[in-house]
Amino acid sequence: MPADETDPIGHAPHAAISFEGAAKRYADGTVAVEDLDLEVSAGELMVFVGPSGCGKSTSLRMVNRLVELTAGRVLVDGEDVRHVDPVRLRRRIGYVIQNVGLFPHRTVEQNVGVVPALLGWSRERTRSRSRELLELVGLDADLHARRYPHELSGGQRQRVGVARALAAEPSVLLMDEPFGAVDPVGRRRLQAEFRRLHAELGTTVIFVTHDIDEAVLLGDRVAVFRQGGHVEQVADPVTLLAAPANETVRSFIGADRAVRLLALTGIEAEDLSPAAPGASPALTVGDTLDVALSVLAESPAPTIGVRGDDGELVGSLDADAIYRALRRVYSAHPDPLAEPVATPNS
Numbered sequence: 001m002p003a004d005e006t007d008p009i010g011h012a013p014h015a016a017i018s019f020e021g022a023a024k025r026y027a028d029g030t031v032a033v034e035d036l037d038l039e040v041s042a043g044e045l046m047v048f049v050g051p052s053g054c055g056k057s058t059s060l061r062m063v064n065r066l067v068e069l070t071a072g073r074v075l076v077d078g079e080d081v082r083h084v085d086p087v088r089l090r091r092r093i094g095y096v097i098q099n100v101g102l103f104p105h106r107t108v109e110q111n112v113g114v115v116p117a118l119l120g121w122s123r124e125r126t127r128s129r130s131r132e133l134l135e136l137v138g139l140d141a142d143l144h145a146r147r148y149p150h151e152l153s154g155g156q157r158q159r160v161g162v163a164r165a166l167a168a169e170p171s172v173l174l175m176d177e178p179f180g181a182v183d184p185v186g187r188r189r190l191q192a193e194f195r196r197l198h199a200e201l202g203t204t205v206i207f208v209t210h211d212i213d214e215a216v217l218l219g220d221r222v223a224v225f226r227q228g229g230h231v232e233q234v235a236d237p238v239t240l241l242a243a244p245a246n247e248t249v250r251s252f253i254g255a256d257r258a259v260r261l262l263a264l265t266g267i268e269a270e271d272l273s274p275a276a277p278g279a280s281p282a283l284t285v286g287d288t289l290d291v292a293l294s295v296l297a298e299s300p301a302p303t304i305g306v307r308g309d310d311g312e313l314v315g316s317l318d319a320d321a322i323y324r325a326l327r328r329v330y331s332a333h334p335d336p337l338a339e340p341v342a343t344p345n346s
């Protein structure tokens with residue numbers, strides 16, 4: 001068996017990652033990360049979000065040893081990364097950064113095949129894997145495989161970067177502001193496609209961003225950092241928006257958190273009023289409230305028919321229904337910072 005196949009890291013299909021008292025003090029004395037304890041479950045898409053300089057990238061790069069810890073440890077699937085040769089570690093952990101760093105004199109296909117080639121895969125296996133991955137990230141292999149990086153758009157280059165990081169079937173993917181340099185429209189599309197890709201592959205991902213919209217759109221869970229690599233809250237996106245743990249998190253998320261919740265909350269049958277007979281449905285149960293709101297805003301009628309999964313009309317939605325749906329979310333996630341409501345006996 002080739003040496004790499006016995007390597008414990010990367011062998012599990014989807015590895016868990018643990019930070020245990022992880023710390024980094026740089027040579028100039030800067031304490032980038034003081035004492036990080038965090039578990040990322042196998043197959044989870046974990047987002048690190050926080051202001052500039054709070055230690056997100058440093059924490060991420062501890063996992064593939066681009067940053068060496070000064071205290072504590074990081075485990076990938078139970079294995080202390082310091083016990084694994086860094087070169088072999090990095091071949092098994094995908095890494096995507098802003099502006100990707102593709103090799104300019106190699107074709108797209110050769111760029112994607114870099115790590116498989118290093119791992120000694122046959123030329124044919126490398127080639128078919130590269131083409132399969134290009135299709136997976138939404139690039140037509142016949143059209144793009146033989147192009148050079150300068151013949152692609154910025155968004156296409158980022159897709160090649162993601163394909164390259166996935167090429168050797170990594171059990172962990174580390175992504176540091178991967179879509180940061182892409183224009184806003186292309187960026188939304190890449191985010192949606194990456195979400196779909198993750199659902200399909202189930203690779204464990206840590207994704208660094210300073211954009212809270214990106215964080216709540218992508219993350220299974222989101223870790224909010226503040227300076228020094230301190231994690232203020234780790235929660236699923238809806239909990240984070242509806243019930244921020246403290247003022248630091250609340251002010252980082254911003255005043256428009258309710259608006260952000262609209263995009264994360266689906267219409268449920270219980271939110272609806274009985275359907276008017278003959279109403280033609282323009283929404284489906286499960287559509288998100290931001291979609292419902294824009295359909296409602298553009299409709300001359302104050303109510304919109306909603307169909308169930310079977311296509312049958314199940315009720316109608318009006319502005320009150322959107323309000324009820326949001327209240328449903330808030331009451332399921334009590335806000336720890338809310339002012340207590342005075343009762344007659346208190």
Ligand SMILES: Nc1ncnc2c1ncn2[C@@H]1O[C@H](COP(=O)(O)OP(=O)(O)OP(=O)(O)O)[C@@H](O)[C@H]1O
Nearest residue numbers: 026028030032051052053054055056057058059210
């Ligand atoms: N090589 C280095 N030497 C000294 N200090 C460093 C080094 N790399 C990072 N730092 C410092 O460590 C702190 C954390 O940096 P880090 O890049 O991890 O933050 P970040 O949250 O990823 O920021 P950003 O969102 O701006 O990329 C910052 O104060 C930064 O200046």
